[in-house]
Amino acid sequence: MPDGPAPLGADGTALVTGGTGTLGALVARHLVTEHGLRHLLLVSRRGPAAPGADALVEELTGLGARVTLAAADVADPDQLAAVLDRIDPEHPLTAVIHTAGVIRDGVITAQTPEHLATVLAPKTDAAHTLHELTKHQNLSAFVLFSSAAGTLGNPGQANYAAANTALDALAHRFRAEGTPAVSLAWGLWEEASGMTGELGTADLERGRRTGIAPMPTALALTLLDAGLRSDEAALVTARMDLAGLRGRAGSDSEVPAVLRALVRIPRKAARAAAATAEESFADRLAALAPAERLGSVVELVRTQAAAVLGHGTARAIGAEAAFKDAGFDSLAAVELRNRLATATGVRLPATLIFDHPTPTELAERLVEELGITGEAATSQAATVELDSLEQALATLSTADESARALVGARLLDLAARLGAAPAATATLVTGTGGSLDLDAATDEEIFQLMDGELGLS
């Protein structure tokens, strides 16, 4: 690809849709300072009434450009045609940079046909109309601002991903029809925008899990120029962080499909995940002492919640702190639900963290769901206690025969009560070598014996 800005025709007019938006304004400034364009038509629904519009015009004018601000809905063919009619024939349209767009994010069950139409209209409907209205004008550039969410996917952005993928496909078609179209599927720009300014901790972490790192403006504008010089119809213009993605993903399935050949999850992590899956969480929990179970589930919840928000440690999520205050939104809630369902094997509702707003309350629900209260749990717990007992017995001195006999008698008695051994005659061998039948002995005989063993008589 040759270096330097692509020739855009300095004497022509560049149309920037969404030109008063964050990226639209950055692009407009770049076209003036780096490409030497002198005639700009910036269109948005609010036009001159958009926040910062006056200052933008003043700045661009100061840089030597003539700027026209127009208020129009680019999804409306008539409004768009009327705006294009205003272009001075002495400075004909030479470049189209289509950045207009809106988002209506939400989990798939919350999506509606209206949300989809709202997101598609300024992107794809407008791109169609723009192409129809300009295809005979010998443009130098026809750039569509798309998003990597279409290529990589991004939770909560099904409608937005569809709209941007459609833009990528349209660029191929327009190019095939002779327009110098290119669709640039942007990763996240560092500069907070109307679309991205509201992103919270959970949103940013979700983005990082698609392998995307925020991109400084200078890098993004360099990529824009590379896109203008390219012969490709669709490019992903993003700053990738594959090492970060590798560190975050616990399994291959968590890596966006198109990146799986590039990002391999370390075998150790994959093996650990597989081993965990084999032994059910309920079994592992039941094997713990009852007093430890809730704490263990609280830790699980905190660890998974921290992972959803991109914190390196569970300590970032207080056991009694509200998920909402930690930065959870509905998408993060669903993600936590999914992670906990995978970890525990329990089907859980999407409203989980709303019904149980802190890690401790949620853990109590999980313990209940797992049913770690019945006989299975009791026998698991007893097995654990027996393991400890076995270890303790191994430390009993072989010389202390009476202690060994006393313990043995208790064990025989317990086994008999379980029906696991015939009722045995509990005989105690005393330290002096005598013996006492515990079942037949009177209380007095037993007390005497104990006092003797303890040196009290």
Ligand SMILES: NC(=O)c1ccc[n+]([C@@H]2O[C@H](COP(=O)([O-])OP(=O)(O)OC[C@H]3O[C@@H](n4cnc5c(N)ncnc54)[C@H](OP(=O)(O)O)[C@@H]3O)[C@@H](O)[C@H]2O)c1
């Ligand atoms: N920022 C990022 O990190 C990022 C990443 C990937 C892709 N992108 C893409 O880059 C483009 C610009 O995004 P941005 O971040 O700069 O968002 P932004 O600040 O919200 O700008 C969007 C602009 O589009 C205008 N607009 C929306 N609907 C319109 C319509 N029907 N007709 C005319 N203008 C309309 C808005 O102005 P009005 O509301 O006044 O109409 C606003 O000026 C979008 O297409 C977005 O998908 C951005």
